[in-house]
Amino acid sequence: MPNLSTVFSDVGYAHFLVLGAVLFAIGVGGVLLRRNALIIMMSIELMLNAGNLTILTFARMHGDLGGHSFAMIVMAVAAAEVAVGLAIVVAIFRGRRHVDVDRMNLLKH
């Protein structure tokens, strides 16, 4: 366990990792709590960014540039995901006039 008196003054890798964890948890909370499909997609973006922050911290820790390449690939995948996801949102909105995920229950009935 780190020394509590220096936890604010000595910023180390653990701080970055915990920040990534907090960001990820906030993203999870957004996905669980909100009903708007757009907000849910933004929360997914938050989680991807938290993962990127963790990857880059580990890259700095181990001195391996492969983490940077991997983070860039994650960004490209996130861009692809946003493009397809927003297209789906627009297509759903065109037919139903809302993007409420709680009311998208066609497969349930």
Next chain:
Amino acid sequence: MTARVLTAILAVLFVVLAFDAGAAHAQGAVAPVDAKVGPAPDFDPPRSATTAGKTVSKRDSVASPAPGAPTNAAAKRTKGGMVFAFWGFAALTVLGSLFVITRRNLITAVMGMVGTFFALAALYMLLYAHFLAIIQMLVYAGAIMVLFVFVIMILNKPEDEPFALSGRVGKVLAGLATTYLVFRIGSVLIDVPSHVTIAQNAAPAKTAAGDDWGSTAAVGMNLFNDYLFPFEAVSLTLLIAVVGAIAIARPLKDDEPAAEAATTGGH
């Protein structure tokens, strides 16, 4: 009204922090010079890790800094600025992401997202990931957020009830579950060796090609030498995603017959 005040506070905080981070970085530029003159710096990634792409564990070198390394003296001067920058940008990141999931207005949520992404780019800078920081700004704040704003402009429908769990019990349950998640992840990550602080670390050693660690040239060499196949695969993924997005979002024939007739009836 409160949203506007919060946005203004976030903007002012961001500008102040950006200036402070710039000053800290200018001071920190002294540290690598000292490191070259003296013995080995605290943090020295071997070249084989960057050239061969092997994930060799450097945990021991991280956990045991060389005593009396000359970087410590130079790093002490920059410590206050670096620590202040970290806490400020971390607060901005968390506040912006809380903004995203709590605001009812979608545009406000997107603006909080933009703040989060800029602060994350600054945190990447603190980790010496300069190229990734710029890419973060360009791709996320520049491209993805614009896409979100366009879609919100198209939809533009206020929500009746934005939160899914209506009962107080559900909200408490969700909050407890999220807190538990934070606690579990945090309790694992807090054991990571933290006595080597970021401020004590000078710039990492240069790569075999002589480029600065985390610069565009270094990341490019790594990406095109060791990770060429994933790079090509992800470019194909992007191409498929763009084609798929157009195919999904394209208006159907019975949706807008007038528009279809206008485009196809010309020739």
